[in-house]
Amino acid sequence: MKLRGLYAITDSQLLAGKLLPFVEAALDGGLALLQYRDKSTDDARRLREAEALRGLCERYKAHLIINDDAELAARLGVGLHLGQTDGPLTPARALLGRQAIIGSTCHSQIELAEQAAREGASYVAFGRFFNSSTKPGAPTATLDILDQARARLNLPICVIGGITLENAAPLVAHGADLLAVVHGLFGAESPQEVTRRARAFNDLLSI
Numbered sequence: 001m002k003l004r005g006l007y008a009i010t011d012s013q014l015l016a017g018k019l020l021p022f023v024e025a026a027l028d029g030g031l032a033l034l035q036y037r038d039k040s041t042d043d044a045r046r047l048r049e050a051e052a053l054r055g056l057c058e059r060y061k062a063h064l065i066i067n068d069d070a071e072l073a074a075r076l077g078v079g080l081h082l083g084q085t086d087g088p089l090t091p092a093r094a095l096l097g098r099q100a101i102i103g104s105t106c107h108s109q110i111e112l113a114e115q116a117a118r119e120g121a122s123y124v125a126f127g128r129f130f131n132s133s134t135k136p137g138a139p140t141a142t143l144d145i146l147d148q149a150r151a152r153l154n155l156p157i158c159v160i161g162g163i164t165l166e167n168a169a170p171l172v173a174h175g176a177d178l179l180a181v182v183h184g185l186f187g188a189e190s191p192q193e194v195t196r197r198a199r200a201f202n203d204l205l206s207i
């Protein structure tokens, strides 16, 4: 499976009251991956929303990824994204199986990416590349980590952090396969604008 394209990430505050229509608009514009990212402890709502997103992703043939929560990903039979403090990758891979998409946050450290590759990650994520209102305190990254990753790894490269239609092109030129975006996509005023942006991101990746 070739992982390349737009990777939309949900945000509970930004998408409050409009999660499903805005996600469907993004899927209509074309998503490779959709990440359900909800940092709350409301397990019942998380399950309900994740199930609804899984249904949408099936209809549009996109892959759903759950942030942080290996058990929820296993329960739904979908993918998982793990940060450096979210638990080890090897048992998550054993839990979810060989086919599951599992991503790993590697900040700007090639050693973390090489370790993730050894432990069976499906993609490695680097960031943050720009100012991010979603996660302002995330460690920063520069383009040279993408050059290093291209030279040393044989895995899809995901980029994240403040990515917009205006600043994404250099990331693609330096080898990004997956553009992971919250505000630059879902910060739009209308579902129609979400769809337009999703199409434009895909055009940047020429897919």
Ligand SMILES: Cc1ncc(COP(=O)(O)OP(=O)(O)O)c(N)n1
Residues within 6 Å of the ligand: 007, 035, 037, 067, 068, 081, 082, 083, 084, 085, 086, 103, 104, 105, 125, 126, 158, 160, 180
């Ligand atoms: C695609 C992608 N890349 C990085 C992250 C960040 O993961 P993490 O460092 O665990 O931070 P939280 O998102 O859990 O706050 C991500 N979620 N997705």
Ligand SMILES: Cc1nc(C(=O)O)sc1CCOP(=O)(O)O
Residues within 6 Å of the ligand: 105, 107, 126, 127, 128, 129, 131, 132, 133, 134, 135, 138, 139, 160, 161, 162, 163, 180, 181, 182, 183, 184
């Ligand atoms: C969830 C997350 N992780 C990051 C990292 O660098 O690891 S940046 C980030 C926020 C991405 O949202 P936006 O596109 O709105 O900046």
Ligand SMILES: [Mg+2]
Residues within 6 Å of the ligand: 067, 068, 081, 082, 083, 086
């Ligand atoms: Mg995390």
